[in-house]
Amino acid sequence: EVQLVESGGGLVQPGGSLRLSCAASGFTFSSYSMNWVRQAPGKGLEWVSYIGSYSNTIYYADSVKGRFTISRDNAENSLFLQMNSLRAEDTAVYYCARPRSCNGGSCFDDYWGQGTLVTVSS
């Protein structure tokens, strides 16, 4: 059974940093690209970042470019999102998601984690 479990969310002050993790199991992690997608409270879904299966290709949404860094450890079946210079508008539930298929870095996802909440507030 495919499982994606996010962790690392919490309350952080504006300008602060946070590192999210996603532990994957039930599939060959190194064979799949991965995504982070976020959802602000009461709002819709927003794609954040994509990473290729061997970290060879990385994309970011304009809203996080230069502040967030996606990475992965295939030996540990883990996906990460390092978030720096956090802003109030980054407050959201962050989901890691495994794509069913991608067109370049543009994917649709058939497995999602339960999400981890990041709150940016003073």
Next chain:
Amino acid sequence: EIVLTQSPGTLSLSPGERATLSCRASQSVSSSSLAWYQQKPGQAPRLLIYGASSRATGIPDRFSGSGSGTDFTLTISRLEPEDFAVYYCQQYGSSPRTFGQGTKLEIK
């Protein structure tokens, strides 16, 4: 980037009725690269439809998708109580992938 506009914002129907949800793109979505997701409160999105009309694994056949170019539709033929949720369309034909703002399907 492609902007997706979903309508209506809220749809109030009764179990057993037919639901028709619309998703309109600001420009043509290449290769019908359009997906639909269902999201219930406190849960992650669930993939329903991809390629505009292909059902994902385990999705009941009361869910169907159609459309091409800039106009897409998700139809639920006979609503079950568990179908009341928020539905999002998403295009993956061009980068960046984008989502619609969602349609809330509520019990009348």
